[in-house]
Amino acid sequence: MTNLRPCWLGLVLVPGARRVLRSNRRRQGCQRGVMEAVLGQVAELPALLAVSRSALVRDWDPPTLDRALEWARYFQHLHDRFRSRPQLRDALRRRLRRGEAGSPLSFRHLGGCSELLGLALLENRALPPAACRRLLQRLLQGEAGFELGRLAPLARRKAASYLLEGSALFPGKPGPRVCAEAGLLLCRLREDGREAGAALGWLGPVLEQLPQPRAFAVVAEALLRQGCGGGDGDSSAGGQAGGAEAGSVAGALLSWLLEDLHRFSACSLLLPGTLLASLAGRYAQLSRRYLDLLAEWGSHLLYDPLQGRWVKSRSEEAKLCWEELRERFGCLCQGSVQLREQTQAALKLLKARDGDFQVCGLSVWTDLLLEVEEDLRKKQSPNV
């Protein structure tokens, strides 16, 4: 950042803007002008947040800090006022999104501004002592109308999660942290509502903040939750509207997952077969791509007659060994009827393409199909 004093510091419009907003004279033109001013101010939010995390704060003195916190309060005030007015809310939202490409800023950033800013500044070591002291007073001691609000429960909940996290086993399920992250991701996506498609702009860069295995786990969990009849309890829209929104939320996540082949390939390697099978059961696009991927990997297996089994070829594309491939297909067949049939059909097709052999050791698809069907028979009549 080249400018030392971001323009929001210089803006003195705040009290005036409010006064004018309340005025009834020359409403039309005035309101448009005022709205423009408000939008202009709101556009400074990204800069404010960015500065609060940067080394630029080392020049801040207590009055500057106060001003920054007042701005945060003002943004919060805007959020509260416009929350129930959809048109104004959308206007603000669009303006925020117009910012840097890939910026996930949304209306909610306005709402949580005080907290976002306060905590970001707390963690920013560049903030000088005097300003920091002022911050601590305002943040934690509830002076000057700053709510201690959620910070005491925050510390309490953090201790609680440390105490209890170790106790639970969570066998075979994603940990509570992954679930929490997935939950927040879904909340954020749902806020965009039908415009979740626009999430594509910011979803990638945001997910890149996580290490890849974690990102996959979070997205998978989010997709699972979204796939359960249009989201869980915090889905506010009901009925048809809910369906469309749910669709676009899942759509955004799937796009991210599937658009890049390398990414999807890495994901399919990292996530367990059972999880992928669950996802494939819910999302048709994913099941198709997944089956294609498995077909690709399977084609790199060679039969070793001396050992009497299938082994990975030397090529780099051979990602899965026979056991793993078998397990993957097995998981798919334990899913819904639809998924099982789709999987079997795919295997049969591959087997046919290979020459439709009935004997083992010639086509990996023949062998796989045999094993998979054997498993199904056993499952149906377990006494045998």
Place this chain on the structure above:
Amino acid sequence: MHCGMAQDTTVPKLNFKFWLDKAIEWGQATTLESQKDVCLHLPQLQEFLHQTYETLKHMNSIAAIQQFPLIGQLLGRLCWNPFVVGYDESQKTLMWCLCCLYSSEPQNPVELKANSWIRSLLCHLLSSSKWERIEAETSTFISALGYTSADYYCHLVENIVSSLVTELRENQFNELNIQERISVSRVNAVSLFCLPLITLPDLTPLLETLLLYHGGASKEILSSEFLEAVNDAVLKKKISLSESAIFSLWHRHLPSLESATLSLLDQLTSLQINSLEKVACVIKDSLLPQAASHPAIFRIVNEIFKNALLETDGAPEVMTIIQVFIQLFIQVQQNENKQHKFPLKAYFPHHHQPLVIALLRRPFELPSTHWLQHLKHISDTLKSIVEDTNVSSFADLYEIWFLVACFGEWLDIAAEQLMKAAVAPDALLWLLAFYYCPQNENQQRTQTMVESQAVYSRLMMLYNRTVLSFGDLQASVNNAADTEQCHTQCLITHLLTNFLLFSSGGHMIAQEFISHITETTDMSKEVCSLLIRTAYRIKHNGGENQRTVKLLNELLQKLAVEV
């Protein structure tokens, strides 16, 4: 500037050395012993921290560190103890103390270092990274989405709680699958971990699941410290749990039930009782009558009441409280449409069942014309138990007496009927005589019976006189009033008071006579209790004439003023 003053008064109170030693001993609370010890000290520690903050806020940071050199070490260690941070309001006070120690103009490297250390501690408490280490990954992701650590931990705790709840519930019904059984020690550990978090609303589902959890072991699985702490929070109305969870708590942890019962008694005896409505309200709120639907709970509460009565030498206020409790208990029993009600014997195992059944009938269930007969039945049954069977020990006698006393409504009605009925059988007077004088090895009861019979006859002669003077009444009861026997005096006072309330001539001199009674004898509490009970009974059952009601209210008002 005021440091000097503060120093003199507060330093002795703030025992940093003690708490620092404790904090070092606790470490990060990783062993069961240290965890239990922390839990034991949490309330005092919170109080200490609060006092510390109150002192610190008037000082600047340098003076604070000079005066309390150990404070840094102490706060640092406490911030890393999850039990301390998780408890009630301790985390607030810790953070405020840290703020006080932060220097806005650090003059030297030491102060700079202190500042930096304070910020680290605050980040440790408030940032989204894990407790054990600062990891950046989750933090940037979450803040990029527009959420803060506050949102994150909200979701996280919710997830952990629902996960644990699901696990515990599944294990409840999964008795056959032994491999997956959650070990007893784990559940015990979880309950202890929950102790500091009891008042955190997010935890309520977990608390309820734990309280309703039965692992099949015969010994109690949940930590007793936890159960005690939950009970404490419930009694102080700091949390609200479902009724079934509370009943389960009382059922499985005797000290909690005892504590709840005693707390109810304390609460009620400290009230200025001038109406039973308030008493009934408080008792109902306590949920004990509802809990007592379970026989085991009923029997224990009953025992506690029995002992309380003994300890207060049969104080009439306590007796009244017990009577109201029993009434409410019966009401609850009748209102509940439970599939399987427990048999009567479960509640009153040692008693003659026909007597119990007779006493349990509520007066309003019978037409008032049947009351005489019913009372005679009660009296006869009781007489046969007491006189014919071998009731030798005081303890046994007390048991029977207590049973009858609990259903005081019938006793009051007996006294009333003695006045109102055209011909009242002796049995009714016997019943009252038994109540006031259960023992008879030296013919005390017989004596009481004889003396009160005499007074009663004289009262009956005056009953229909429309005009009665104070002197007339005084003359009639004078001989009897001289008796030194307390029991007899009580019984006679009871009869007298009823006479004044219900007879035609009595109401004119009622005020005067009752004042006389309260001044010349020490029966004022008895009279007061009787009037309050009568008012309550009339209000709920009705059927009394206006004159009596008016008189009753006047008498009560006057007594309320005097008390």
